[in-house]
Amino acid sequence: MTTLHHEHPTHEHAHGTDCGHQAVPHGDHVDYAHDGHLHREHSGHWDECEPAGHTAHEGHAHAHGAGCGHDTVRHGDHVDYLHDGHRHAAHDGHYDDH
Template identity: 75%
Template sequence: MSTPHLDHTAHRHSHGPACGHEAVPHGDHIDYAHDGHLHREHKDHWDECEPAQHVAHQSHEHQHGEGCGHHPVRHGDHVDYLHNGHRHAAHEGHWDDH
């Protein structure tokens, strides 16, 4: 899955282990949940880290929700769940793989 390169302009905050924003493991890097979206460090700036397309997680039978055992992350107008190094989001009767 590719993500567009979208600079988060005028982002002067430096994310890190003690910055106060939730760290979200994402493949080979860490995203940070900030104001309902995710930031990824890129060279000398921060990118918006969002999926470029809709990708359904096939054959995902587990139902995420309170007490499911997976960490919830606020993302815009919904909650994603961290599951095996990626985020799952409910979408029209299935789970999207972010």
């Protein structure tokens, strides 16, 4: 899965350990949840960290929801669930792997 490189051009806030935004481990880096977006530091600027394409998480028997035990992060018009280093989003009867 690849990630789109979409620079967030007017991002003056520096994310970090104490910035007040939820840190979301994502592969080899950390995304920060900020106003329904996920930001990633890259080459001196911040990118919108969004998946390219649709990747269904196959064989996901666990149902996410209130009380499921996984942290949540607001993402646009839905909620992602942080599960085993991935963000899962309910979509059309399955979970997408972000």
